[in-house]
Amino acid sequence: MIALSINNLSKSYGRIKAVQGLNLEIEEGTIYGLLGPNGSGKTTTLGMILDIIKPDQGTYQWFEGKYGDYHRKKVGAILETPNFYPYLDATENLKIVDQIKGGKRNNFDDLLELVNLLHRKKSKFRAYSLGMKQRLAIAATLLGDPEVLIFDEPTNGLDPQGIAEVRNVMTEIASMGKTVLLASHILHEVEKICDHVAIIKNGKLLATGLVGSILSDDITIEVGSHDLDQLATVLSEFSNIENLSRKNTWLECTIPSDTNVEELNKFLFSKGIVTNHFVSRKRKLEEEFLEITKE
Amino acid sequence: MKYYNLLVTEWLKFRKNAVVSLLGIMFLVFMPTSIFIGKEFKNVPPPLPNNSIFFEFPSMWSYLGYVGNWLVFFFIGLMVIYMITSEVGYKTMRQNIISGYTRHDFYMSKMTSTIVLCLFVTFMYAVIGLGIGLWHTEGADLAYAFDNNWAIPRFFLMSLGYCSIGFFIAFLLRRSGIAVMFYLSYVILVEIILRWGVHGKMMGFKNSSINYYPANSFEDLMPNPLFRYAEAIPMDDLDFDFLLTYGQAAISSVIYISIFFGLSYFMFLKRDI
Numbered sequence: 001m002i003a004l005s006i007n008n009l010s011k012s013y014g015r016i017k018a019v020q021g022l023n024l025e026i027e028e029g030t031i032y033g034l035l036g037p038n039g040s041g042k043t044t045t046l047g048m049i050l051d052i053i054k055p056d057q058g059t060y061q062w063f064e065g066k067y068g069d070y071h072r073k074k075v076g077a078i079l080e081t082p083n084f085y086p087y088l089d090a091t092e093n094l095k096i097v098d099q100i101k102g103g104k105r106n107n108f109d110d111l112l113e114l115v116n117l118l119h120r121k122k123s124k125f126r127a128y129s130l131g132m133k134q135r136l137a138i139a140a141t142l143l144g145d146p147e148v149l150i151f152d153e154p155t156n157g158l159d160p161q162g163i164a165e166v167r168n169v170m171t172e173i174a175s176m177g178k179t180v181l182l183a184s185h186i187l188h189e190v191e192k193i194c195d196h197v198a199i200i201k202n203g204k205l206l207a208t209g210l211v212g213s214i215l216s217d218d219i220t221i222e223v224g225s226h227d228l229d230q231l232a233t234v235l236s237e238f239s240n241i242e243n244l245s246r247k248n249t250w251l252e253c254t255i256p257s258d259t260n261v262e263e264l265n266k267f268l269f270s271k272g273i274v275t276n277h278f279v280s281r282k283r284k285l286e287e288e289f290l291e292i293t294k295e
Numbered sequence: 296m297k298y299y300n301l302l303v304t305e306w307l308k309f310r311k312n313a314v315v316s317l318l319g320i321m322f323l324v325f326m327p328t329s330i331f332i333g334k335e336f337k338n339v340p341p342p343l344p345n346n347s348i349f350f351e352f353p354s355m356w357s358y359l360g361y362v363g364n365w366l367v368f369f370f371i372g373l374m375v376i377y378m379i380t381s382e383v384g385y386k387t388m389r390q391n392i393i394s395g396y397t398r399h400d401f402y403m404s405k406m407t408s409t410i411v412l413c414l415f416v417t418f419m420y421a422v423i424g425l426g427i428g429l430w431h432t433e434g435a436d437l438a439y440a441f442d443n444n445w446a447i448p449r450f451f452l453m454s455l456g457y458c459s460i461g462f463f464i465a466f467l468l469r470r471s472g473i474a475v476m477f478y479l480s481y482v483i484l485v486e487i488i489l490r491w492g493v494h495g496k497m498m499g500f501k502n503s504s505i506n507y508y509p510a511n512s513f514e515d516l517m518p519n520p521l522f523r524y525a526e527a528i529p530m531d532d533l534d535f536d537f538l539l540t541y542g543q544a545a546i547s548s549v550i551y552i553s554i555f556f557g558l559s560y561f562m563f564l565k566r567d568i
Contacts, residue, residue, distance in 0.1 A: 051398065052389045052568040073395035083390035087311055099304045100394045144395070 009058035033190035041203035076141025077150035086126035101144030131162030224250030224277030301404040350431035356446035360517040379465035413454040456513030459555035512547035
């Protein structure tokens with residue numbers, strides 16, 4: 001089943017086009033990353049599919065229309081910041097969310113245990129650290145047995161320990177077989193958790209597909225010698241060299257996956273280049289992301 | 296069942312809220328006690344016979360109603376504004392929608408709780424009025440207390456009227472501070488300037504049409520009883536009644552209440568949250 005289908009969704013704020021004709025389909029059971037730099041339109045897109053922002057044009061449909069207007073009862077979502085009643089404690093806040101979702105729960109200890117907040121369940125929300133607030137929000141997303149979970153920059157503003165805790169909880173949730181939509185500008189977060197990715201910039205969809213298929217097969221080569229200018233000239237003579245750039249004390253370039261790296265080393269040596277640094281690696285999502293989103 | 300659940304959720308949200316509790320307690324304290332200020336006026340000026348009219352049936356309903364008029368305008372009106380704008384401030388309005396409410400649900404949760412709040416304050420008016428009246432009126436019974444008594448429904452309509460202004464302003468302006476300032480200044484000052492200054496003087500319609508403004512219509516459902524005496528005094532430049540009849544005030548109020556709730560609904564449905 002298609003969990004979410006987005007058709008030609010657009011939203012402008014004055015002259016700024018936040019989202020432009022976005023089309024996307026998310027299959028049930030996928031862990032989908034919505035990747036883009038800050039201001040790329042990720043939150044606006046999520047705001048529209050959660051009905052808090054009105055689109056200028058376009059449509060979206062949840063669960064192929066199965067739940068009608070009440071589709072959001074089957075979606076657990078955190079958008080930007082965790083939003084709760086500051087004068088209420090964790091249990092009281094979760095009770096309100098459960099009530100909205102039409103639940104009849106009176107005990108939330110299992111959820112609070114999952115996000116490691118059970119020991120602070122009687123503390124007021126306002127007394128929580130940002131990490132604790134974020135974890136409570138994650139607990140709230142799990143109420144009502146949602147079919148889809150949406151996390152918008154869930155590790156924003158957290159300290160390293162908080163980031164690790166939130167990522168652990170998200171990985172655990174992803175393993176439950178739910179459909180997850182994770183919006184983030186942090187690439188390795190998406191790389192680590194998601195199996196599908198959509199890359200957006202300036203509100204436009206630039207690429208979408210399996211994380212593996214978005215990653216190209218190209219090999220990145222780092223190579224250094226005492227004369228980098230001469231090295232650059234020689235490298236450019238080698239066939240299929242692309243994206244040659246200078247780093248601190250070495251040069252970086254890409255070669256197709258079927259190129260024999262040993263041949264490149266031999267070629268350099270035959271031209272009188274003795275390398276003092278030679279690294280061959282697969283391109284990372286980060287490089288791919290920068291490549292896709294560059295102007 | 297659906298509306299019951301919406302009300303339960305509102306109760307869960309605000310039962311431990313300090314601002315709502317404080318405003319509620321102030322109303323409940325001042326409503327029965329303010330009328331007793333009348334005890335201080337041992338000698339009342341003519342045409343009032345004596346200060347027992349503040350406490351005895353049937354005039355008590357008018358005096359207590361007028362006290363309630365101010366208290367509802369202030370405490371309950373502010374409570375309604377706070378119950379809407381605080382949800383914007385805490386971003387729980389958008390979270391409620393994200394969690395599963397439709398916009399219609401959220402709106403209805405606020406509207407039904409406003410109506411229930413007005414029913415509650417009207418109930419308190421009736422209970423307090425009954426207590427004070429039975430205590431002070433010799434030989435009075437329930438039948439006498441409620442005989443031809445339209446004060447209670449008028450009190451409800453007045454409460455709903457003030458709350459509907461607050462409700463509309465809260466959905467329009469969304470920010471607590473600005474909404475409260477606008478609400479208080481509109482009812483106390485702006486509407487009076489509009490009626491007498493703009494409508495009456497500048498536009499030259501110095502007639503009974505200046506009475507048909509929203510806050511004035513609500514106020515005239517439960518007006519200052521002494522104004523009825525003042526109306527009897529002839530004034531050169533005023534050749535019209537400056538109080539609406541109860542019937543006129545009720546019809547005008549129902550129209551304004553419908554407009555305020557209706558505009559709030561369409562505004563909330565159309566705007567980003």
